[in-house]
Amino acid sequence: MKRTKTAQRRLVGKIGAAVACLAMSATTAIAVAPASASATSRLPTIKVSMVPKLLGLAVFEANDQGAKQVAKKLGIDLTYTAPATASAEGQVAIFKAEIAQHYNVITTSSNDPTVPAPVLQEAMKAGIQVVTYDSDVPSARDFFMQDTAYNTIGSALIDAVEKFTGPKAQIAIMSSTADATIQNAWITAMKTYIAQKYPGLKIVTIGYGQSIESVSLSVAEGIIHAYPHLKAIIPIDSNAVPGTAAALTDLHMAGKIGDFGIGPPKESRAYFANGSLQALFLWDEIGQGKLDMLMARLAYEGAHGAPECTAKTPPANPTPSQWCGIRTNYAKVQSFSGASVGLPGTYTVSAAPNKVTGATKNTVIYSTPLEFTKANYLRYNF
Amino acid sequence: MSLSATSPLGTGPAAKAPRAQTAGRQEARWVATVAVLLVALLAYFCIAVPDFRDLGVSGILGLSEQFLFTGLIALGEALVILTGEIDLSTGAMSSLSGIVMAALWQQGINIWLAVVLALIISALGGAINGLFVTRFGIASLLVTLGTQFIFGSVATAVGGNAPPYNFPKAFVRLAGTGSVGPIPNELISFAVIAVVVWLLVARTRYGRGLVLIGYNRAAARYAGVNVQRTLFSSFVICGVLAGAAGIFVSGYYNAARDDIGNSLLLPAITVVVLGGVDIFGGKGRMSGVILAVFLLGFLDQGLLIRGNSSLTATMVEGIVLVLCLMLKIALDRRAGVRLKESLQRRFGSARRAAVLPDT
Numbered sequence: 001m002k003r004t005k006t007a008q009r010r011l012v013g014k015i016g017a018a019v020a021c022l023a024m025s026a027t028t029a030i031a032v033a034p035a036s037a038s039a040t041s042r043l044p045t046i047k048v049s050m051v052p053k054l055l056g057l058a059v060f061e062a063n064d065q066g067a068k069q070v071a072k073k074l075g076i077d078l079t080y081t082a083p084a085t086a087s088a089e090g091q092v093a094i095f096k097a098e099i100a101q102h103y104n105v106i107t108t109s110s111n112d113p114t115v116p117a118p119v120l121q122e123a124m125k126a127g128i129q130v131v132t133y134d135s136d137v138p139s140a141r142d143f144f145m146q147d148t149a150y151n152t153i154g155s156a157l158i159d160a161v162e163k164f165t166g167p168k169a170q171i172a173i174m175s176s177t178a179d180a181t182i183q184n185a186w187i188t189a190m191k192t193y194i195a196q197k198y199p200g201l202k203i204v205t206i207g208y209g210q211s212i213e214s215v216s217l218s219v220a221e222g223i224i225h226a227y228p229h230l231k232a233i234i235p236i237d238s239n240a241v242p243g244t245a246a247a248l249t250d251l252h253m254a255g256k257i258g259d260f261g262i263g264p265p266k267e268s269r270a271y272f273a274n275g276s277l278q279a280l281f282l283w284d285e286i287g288q289g290k291l292d293m294l295m296a297r298l299a300y301e302g303a304h305g306a307p308e309c310t311a312k313t314p315p316a317n318p319t320p321s322q323w324c325g326i327r328t329n330y331a332k333v334q335s336f337s338g339a340s341v342g343l344p345g346t347y348t349v350s351a352a353p354n355k356v357t358g359a360t361k362n363t364v365i366y367s368t369p370l371e372f373t374k375a376n377y378l379r380y381n382f
Numbered sequence: 383m384s385l386s387a388t389s390p391l392g393t394g395p396a397a398k399a400p401r402a403q404t405a406g407r408q409e410a411r412w413v414a415t416v417a418v419l420l421v422a423l424l425a426y427f428c429i430a431v432p433d434f435r436d437l438g439v440s441g442i443l444g445l446s447e448q449f450l451f452t453g454l455i456a457l458g459e460a461l462v463i464l465t466g467e468i469d470l471s472t473g474a475m476s477s478l479s480g481i482v483m484a485a486l487w488q489q490g491i492n493i494w495l496a497v498v499l500a501l502i503i504s505a506l507g508g509a510i511n512g513l514f515v516t517r518f519g520i521a522s523l524l525v526t527l528g529t530q531f532i533f534g535s536v537a538t539a540v541g542g543n544a545p546p547y548n549f550p551k552a553f554v555r556l557a558g559t560g561s562v563g564p565i566p567n568e569l570i571s572f573a574v575i576a577v578v579v580w581l582l583v584a585r586t587r588y589g590r591g592l593v594l595i596g597y598n599r600a601a602a603r604y605a606g607v608n609v610q611r612t613l614f615s616s617f618v619i620c621g622v623l624a625g626a627a628g629i630f631v632s633g634y635y636n637a638a639r640d641d642i643g644n645s646l647l648l649p650a651i652t653v654v655v656l657g658g659v660d661i662f663g664g665k666g667r668m669s670g671v672i673l674a675v676f677l678l679g680f681l682d683q684g685l686l687i688r689g690n691s692s693l694t695a696t697m698v699e700g701i702v703l704v705l706c707l708m709l710k711i712a713l714d715r716r717a718g719v720r721l722k723e724s725l726q727r728r729f730g731s732a733r734r735a736a737v738l739p740d741t
Contacts, residue, residue, distance in 0.1 A: 055693065081691045087645055090692060092635065093448055097686030100441065101433045114547040114637040118559055179543035 046104035048296045049079045050289070051094055053111050053135070054086040059264050059285045060109070062382035063133075066289025070341040074297045079103075088112035095119045099126050105296040109134035116140065129299040133292050138360055142299050143349070145292060146365045148283050149357035150182075154189025156369045157260055158198065160279050161232045164258040168200035169231035172223050174244050174261075176211040176237035185358050186236050186262065204230065209240045216243025217250075224251055232258035238267075241280065245271035264382050265372040272377045283367040285382045290341040291366055298336060405665060408714050412658035413670040415709070420677045427684040434687045440564030442680075447559065447634060449679030450572045451476070451627040453672070455643075455650035456657070457579045458623030460671045461616045463654050464583070466596040466663025467522035469617060471511060472624035472650060474533035476643030479504045479628030481537045484546040484638035493553045501625050507533055508621020512614035522617075537640040547637035557633025568630055575626070579619075580668040592616060596663025652699070653678050656706055678702075 050067055052060035064080045071078040083090025088111040096119055098106055106128055110116055113136060120130050120140035130137075133145040161171060173190070175183045187206065194201050207223050209216025216239055224230060224247060235244040241263035248254050254276035261280050271277035335348045347366075350359040359365055372380060424442075427434040434442070455472045462469045483500035487493045507529065514525040554560070560567045583589035591607035603609050627646065632638045657674035659666030678699060685695040 055691075079689075083692050084696065085645075088639070089635070089642065089645055093682070093686060094692060096445070096448055097683060100437050100445075100687045101689065112637070112639065115635045115639060115642070117547075118554075118634070118636045122559075 045075045045077050046297070046300050047079070047102065048076045048105045048107065048293065048300075049081065049094075049098050049103050050292065051091055051098075051106065051108040052080075052082045053091075053109050055082045055084055058266050058382040059282075062285035063289035063292065066286035067293045068289075069286075070290045070293050074293055074341070076293055076297060078293070086111050088115035092116050092119045095123060099123050099128065103128055105129045105131060105300050107131040107133060107292050107296050108137075110137045111135070113137055114139075127303075129296070129303055131292065131295050131299050133288065133295075133366075136360070136363075142303070142362065143295055144360065144363045145288070145295055146357075146359055146363050147288070148367050148369050149359070149365050150185045150189040151193070151356050153262065153281055153369045154186055155193045155197075156281055156371065157186075157234060157236075157262070158190055158193050158201070160281075160371065161234065161258060161260050162198050162201060164260070164278060165201070165231035167198055170202050170204045170227060170229050171232045171234060172204055172227060172230055173206045174216060174220055174223070174233060174235035174237070174240040175206055175208055176240065177208055180211075180237070182358075183236055189356075190234070207240075209235075209237060209243050211237055211239050213239045213243045213246075216240040217246050220244040220247035221251060224248070224253060224257065230257055232260060235259070235261040235263070238263040241277070242268055242271065245276040248276040249274060265377040265380050266382055269377060272372075272374050275374075278373065280372040280377075281369040282372070284370050287343055288366050291338060291343055291347070291364075294336075294338065294341045294343075295364060409658060409665060409667050409670070411713060412710055413667050413673065415713070416657065416670050416673040416677055419706075420673055420680070423677065423680055423684065427680070427688070431684065431688045434684055437687075438564075440561070443564055443569060444561070444566055445683040446572075446676070446679060447566050447568050448683055449649075449675065450568050451631045451634070452646050452649045452653060452679070453572055453675035454575065454627035454630065455624050455646050456653040456671055456675055457576060457668070458620035459650050460654045460657065460659050460666070460668060461579070461583065461592060462522070462620045463651075463659050463661060464592050464596045464663055464666055465613055465616055466599070467515060467613065467616070468526065468651075468661075469508075469511060469522065469620050469624075470526040470647065471507070471530040471533055472620060472627075473643040473645070473647030474530045474537065475504055475507050475621055475624040476628035476631060476646055477640055478507065478533045478537040478540075478643075479625035480632035480638040480642060481541045481545060481628075481640055483629055484549070484632060485540050487549065488546040493550050497553075497557075497629055500629060501622055504621045504625020504628070505618050506621075507625075508618040509614070511621065512617030515617065516610045516614045534640070534644070541638065541640040545638045545640060549633065549636060554633050554636050557630050558636060559634060568634065571630070575623070576668075576672045579623075580672065583668045588612065588615075593664060593666075596660070596665070598664070649678065652703055656703055658710065 048071070050064060052063065054060070060082070067078055067080070081094055083094065091108065091111060092115065095106060095108075095116060099119075099122060106120070106123055108116070108130070110132060116137050117140040120137055124130055124140065124142070130141040131143045131145065132141045134147055136144045136146075138144070165171065173187060175187065177183075191203065194203070204227050205223055207216075207219040209219050216235070216237070220233065220235070220240075220243055223233065233244055233248070235241045241261040244261065245259055245268060248257060248259055249271065254274055259271075259277045261277070262282060263280050264282055264285070265272065265280050268277055268280065335346045337346050338344065347364045350361065350363045350365075353360045357365060429435075437445070455476065459469060459472055479500045482503050483493075483496045486496035486499055491499070511522070511526055511529055514520050514529075515522045556567055557571075558568065562570065583592060591602060591612045594602040594605060594607055595609055595612060599609060624643070628643055631642050631646075635642070653674045654666075654671055655661055656678060657666065657671030659671060681699060681702060682695050685698055686692065690698070
């Protein structure tokens with residue numbers, strides 16, 4: 001009842017936009033960058049929230065920074081909010097309030113894959129689009145932005161390790177816990193890649209630091225003592241990274257055993273500087289915030305398209321000036337360009353789960369991994 | 383309340399009557415204050431926050447689904463705090479209860495039977511707390527600090543790597559997100575439980591005993607209250623209510639998690655204190671606690687809907703708590719109860735107990 005009323009209100013409000021749309025689709029053939037910029041400014045403003053796991057974490061703040069840079073251009077009134085501690089219940093309270101505040105799109109990195117599902121389903125029923133990023137709620141969202149494909153980060157890591165150790169070497173992995181889904185997927189990806197390309201590399205052990213820096217440190221020290229021929233160690237959890245580097249520093253093994261991990265560079269600056277950390281892989285968090293906003297806009301346009309904007313076939317890589325064309329055919333859109341938010345390349349919306357990359361249905365993989373080394377780590381503020 | 387607590391038992395010292403009367407009046411006045419604050423708060427949100435007003439009656443009532451679990455824990459916690467004790471294990475008990483229910487259900491046991499079994503486990507947990515406090519005389523603060531970790535660890539162990547979710551629809555509707563007309567099922571359940579607990583404290587000999595134990599344990603003993611048994615049972619009831627909160631939490635989120643109750647403990651204690659229950663026991667009314675559940679809950683939800691961040695909301699709640707307690711002390715002062723006296727009552731009870739037989 002309420003839903004149809006809201007939809008009607010939106011529809012009426014959209015007539016102006018629809019007229020603009022028709023004008024736009026007429027010019028798409030010759031659409032160039034300045035034209036699309038003016039087109040986006042005519043888009044109706046939508047209320048979008050970005051709800052990360054908690055406030056104050058550098059990577060999420062970097063997402064926010066990126067989102068803020070493009071929000072205005074995309075006609076987005078952005079709210080960045082989160083619980084003070086990483087609690088799923090705290091996020092649920094925020095979602096509940098956002099439903100009451102008639103947000104158009106909620107984007108979130110969830111603290112739990114199931115707990116927020118009922119309230120996010122309630123939001124979707126109320127006509128709100130839900131886009132998850134970084135950590136998914138598979139049963140209650142329109143789209144999920146996965147950070148990076150499992151196989152690409154796995155191969156990037158192993159390539160870097162092999163360059164340091166040579167083709168025959170003992171290596172070890174430092175993970176978080178034995179049941180951590182993403183870490184295990186990365187480990188599988190690394191093993192697969194090693195089997196294919198560098199059969200001389202041997203993973204001698206996998207240590208678990210329980211996502212605690214001090215535990216990671218002592219587990220890593222144990223591994224270094226136990227395997228005197230170890231050539232490299234791979235910490236793949238954001239607490240294992242500083243823990244492992246600290247262990248190498250303590251035992252005066254900095255630079256003798258290679259240290260290649262997955263995590264943000266800022267909190268490990270000291271270890272880049274002292275040579276106990278060779279490289280970290282992550283993705284550009286600022287760009288991720290930008291893509292999150294673009295996906296929020298696309299999700300909204302896809303669901304709330306004015307019927308006047310009908311195009312038989314959606315363009316392959318629709319830019320914002322072509323959103324009109326995808327409004328009613330959104331389900332068929334398979335890829336879109338990141339150009340409107342300054343991101344290179346196109347993004348593909350997965351139609352079915354993919355075991356190799358880790359994508360589930362309606363997932364967009366954000367990025368190939370970005371490598372942080374001694375040469376560039378100071379450039380990144382997350 | 384203290385007046386009604388002493389006289390029906392027939393052994394209250396006559397000299398105490400006037401003071402007890404003032405205490406009763408203070409309590410009534412505080413309940414009225416909380417009620418006025420609640421009405422004022424709702425009025426403010428309805429006038430000043432359009433999104434809050436637009437929710438309508440059913441939407442506003444629906445917000446209560448977010449904080450009634452805290453309320454259930456607060457009801458049990460209030461019983462224990464009235465006796466002058468405290469239970470820090472309630473949050474962990476909620477997690478444990480939800481996880482036990484979910485795990486049993488996953489093993490193929492009927493969900494309702496699983497609920498009953500989880501509540502029995504909760505009662506046992508409360509009994510363990512009560513046993514250590516009454517039989518071994520360990521301070522409840524320490525006992526429940528310890529059992530908190532035990533319950534939490536057991537919950538983690540039972541829950542395993544992937545705690546169950548997606549419970550049967552009927553359960554989720556009844557315990558979680560369903561409603562009768564505009565009234566959420568959770569609110570109906572809470573109302574029923576709250577009325578029962580309120581009657582228990584305000585209208586029964588047992589309840590008067592609870593308050594008297596908190597007021598003066600020795601006097602309670604002389605008044606014929608079975609102190610040990612009453613204390614023990616208050617922990618059991620508190621455990622069951624915390625367990626019930628865990629069931630409702632699991633229903634509402636449609637998922638059980640081993641740490642889901644952790645965030646409920648401190649808000650629950652806040653509610654009890656805001657409701658006018660003396661943290662040292664012996665004073666307070668359940669009606670105040672019940673109103674405080676809604677006062678704190680709507681304050682939180684309203685601020686979020688107003689567009690405040692959850693950090694601001696928490697900060698405002700802290701300020702409100704401190705201001706309310708200052709207001710309460712000011713009101714109590716005017717009514718003639720001095721801080722020194724309440725401290726004496728708390729810490730000087732042994733001496734007074736020694737004197738009492740002669741009076």
